[in-house]
Amino acid sequence: MILTYCYRIKPNAKQEATMLHTLELLRRHWNYCLEQRLDWLRRTRCQIDRCSIIYEPIGEIPATVNYYTQQSDLKQTKVLFPEYKNIWSESQQVNLQRLNKAIERWLFPDKSGKRGGRPKFKKVDELRSFVYPRINCPKAGAHLNNGVLKLSKIGEMLVILHRPLPDGFTLKTCTIVRKADGWYCCISMEDETVPEHKPLDEVKTVIGIDVGLKEFLTTSEGETVPIQQIYRKTQSHLARQQRKLARSKKGSNRSNKQKNKIARIHQRIGRIRENFHYNTAHNLVKRYDLIAVEDLNIKGLARTRLSKSILDAAWGRFITILDAVAVKCGVRIVKVSPHGTSQNCSSCGAKVPKTLSIRLHECHKCGLAMDRDENAARNILERALNEVGLILSAHRGLGDTQPVKCEAFSGGDGVQLSLF
Incomplete structure (x- = not known):
């Protein structure tokens, strides 16, 4: 299992200037190597028996340019530009590895046939991180001991360990x-143990959740979590600050300060949203052994008129966080197709067409009436249980009983609802 802990660091003015200069040199090297790769592609991708009638490079075909040739050129780079000697050599290699990974994502499709976009040249201040690939070993460039981080070519600085290393x-x-409010170090760590999912015969509590814009999520038991709308609440304040930036002179000190202020607003929005997602995920994982969610196409949903609200809710990020928290706790996350979950009746399976403005599910066949999100959550749970091969009994537990239709009955413990 691999974890990453992020801690704030406190460099002095000289160390901060050194790290800023390191980022700028790595940014220039990124742009130079990217141009090398693109120029080689332009000169070699034309077939010998046909050329473009509009534009074609003229000249000798250059030698192959890849990660290994560019890595071997690092020695020559330090000869021509001595200031690169002040950067840890492994950090420069990782910078080239990042570029090579971006090029491969662009040129070669993944298993699903999708490719990434073409890597872009980085403007000033767009490169915000550099890596020491080894830590706390004899030949490492970074050492963390007793709350002090020692970086090669930079020096020692205080680390605020707000939580201990596991x-x-x-x-x-x-x-x-480098973030809007200062500098951070992200420590990646690994453990040989791999968390295992709880066996199916030990699963006792299950839940299905349906995410939405009226409520952030609704469970198959009728519980809801209110939506935050963090960006919506900060939108007017953010717009005022952006207008103030537009009135300032580009490149001035006042403009740079205003840019940082806007970046802090966005950072605060992201942190509040992330904290809400983690709290919601932990509450669900602590209570249930199996959680059913929809496998949503967020990119497709973000092209609709509700794109701002959908991106503000960040359903995709929440499901990713929920999956990560569940893995550490051994809880199962089952993703099902979202097709028809809001339209089908969770009791009889009949299709009940409805628009987004209709918030009540009323089945014309069996007479079931409930909130449409709760009905969708029950359909999601049913699909997940069918996928893993479990049967939910009428008393909210798992057993060998046959599925029953959704009906209410009164007993000694109050009203009970079966989900089938």
């Missing part, structure tokens, strides 16, 4: 990140 983990890499 026992049994081996420190792997150290990434220095």
